[in-house]
Amino acid sequence: MIQITLIQIDNYGPWTVTPGPRAEPDLQTLQSRLYGDLEREFGAHGGIVFFNRFDNLIAISNGMDYDDHKLIQDSIRNRYPITISMGVGSADTAYEAQKIATEMIQKGGGAQSASRCEVLNIDSLVDDDDSYVQIAHIDIDDVTGLLTDVETAFDTSIKVYEVLNALMVELSQIGGLCFFIGGDNYMAPSNNISDDILRDALERVDTKTGVRLKAGIGRSKTPAKAADMADIGLEDIRAGKVDDTVIIYDDRK
Numbered sequence: 077m078i079q080i081t082l083i084q085i086d087n088y089g090p091w092t093v094t095p096g097p098r099a100e101p102d103l104q105t106l107q108s109r110l111y112g113d114l115e116r117e118f119g120a121h122g123g124i125v126f127f128n129r130f131d132n133l134i135a136i137s138n139g140m141d142y143d144d145h146k147l148i149q150d151s152i153r154n155r156y157p158i159t160i161s162m163g164v165g166s167a168d169t170a171y172e173a174q175k176i177a178t179e180m181i182q183k184g185g186g187a188q189s190a191s192r193c194e195v196l197n198i199d200s201l202v203d204d205d206d207s208y209v210q211i212a213h214i215d216i217d218d219v220t221g222l223l224t225d226v227e228t229a230f231d232t233s234i235k236v237y238e239v240l241n242a243l244m245v246e247l248s249q250i251g252g253l254c255f256f257i258g259g260d261n262y263m264a265p266s267n268n269i270s271d272d273i274l275r276d277a278l279e280r281v282d283t284k285t286g287v288r289l290k291a292g293i294g295r296s297k298t299p300a301k302a303a304d305m306a307d308i309g310l311e312d313i314r315a316g317k318v319d320d321t322v323i324i325y326d327d328r329k
């Protein structure tokens with residue numbers, strides 16, 4: 077089972093324009109610092125946060141309970157001019173878990189409801205015995221030689237974001253999620269998606285976008301450890317240790 081936490085800034089839209097439109101560099105600073113702080117806070121529990129849309133961030137939070145979430149929520153209130161609500165869901169697939177987490181927040185009120193403040197709704201927490209996270213670290217082959225060093229920076233970004241969208245659509249159709257994490261890298265929470273099915277999905281994206289993707293896949297009890305093993309898998313593919321575009325490492329006893 078994978079546990080997903082949706083973190084949503086309370087009443088953010090209206091806040092950004094009250095008493096008048098706030099300077100965009102200030103909003104960008106707030107959003108990036110909030111992402112960094114949440115990454116550190118969830119990371120301290122072995123979790124991982126994806127910036128997603130910055131006002132709606134998605135975390136894998138296996139092993140974190142109500143008190144862990146509440147402590148983070150209180151800390152953000154003490155250090156920011158905004159507050160956050162959180163919804164938590166657990167399921168066999170990442171897509172279903174985020175769907176439940178979203179329902180948990182929506183149950184607490186609208187994203188621009190002036191009365192909704194610091195909702196923390198948990199549908200279910202993953203038991204330690206059932207805790208399992210699969211993450212794929214997906215990378216474009218030779219983005220440096222094919223794009224970064226030969227195309228304009230913006231044209232490279234068009235391609236990288238085109239690949240992101242194709243990955244998000246493909247993975248959501250097989251129960252997974254996918255997030256851009258920088259450069260030419262994507263991370264896909266992908267519980268219950270086999271390496272064969274994932275390889276086929278990557279090949280469909282290759283065909284659609286004209287790139288060649290590879291992926292290390294990590295399986296562990298905690299999100300951070302699963303991500304670490306996915307990174308190792310990616311490095312082993314780069315080093316030619318396997319003649320495949322995907323490799324799985326699983327450290328569950």
Ligand SMILES: Nc1nc2c(ncn2[C@@H]2O[C@H](COP(=O)(O)OP(=O)(O)OP(=O)(O)O)[C@@H](O)[C@H]2O)c(=O)[nH]1
Nearest residue numbers: 215216217218219220221257258259260261307314
């Ligand atoms: N978030 C994140 N970004 C990374 C990671 N590794 C590389 N990057 C980013 O991705 C960019 C490209 O790095 P690489 O993927 O190693 O370059 P490449 O030319 O595609 O090389 P190959 O993937 O080996 O074919 C770097 O400039 C970094 O911005 C990583 O593990 N995590």
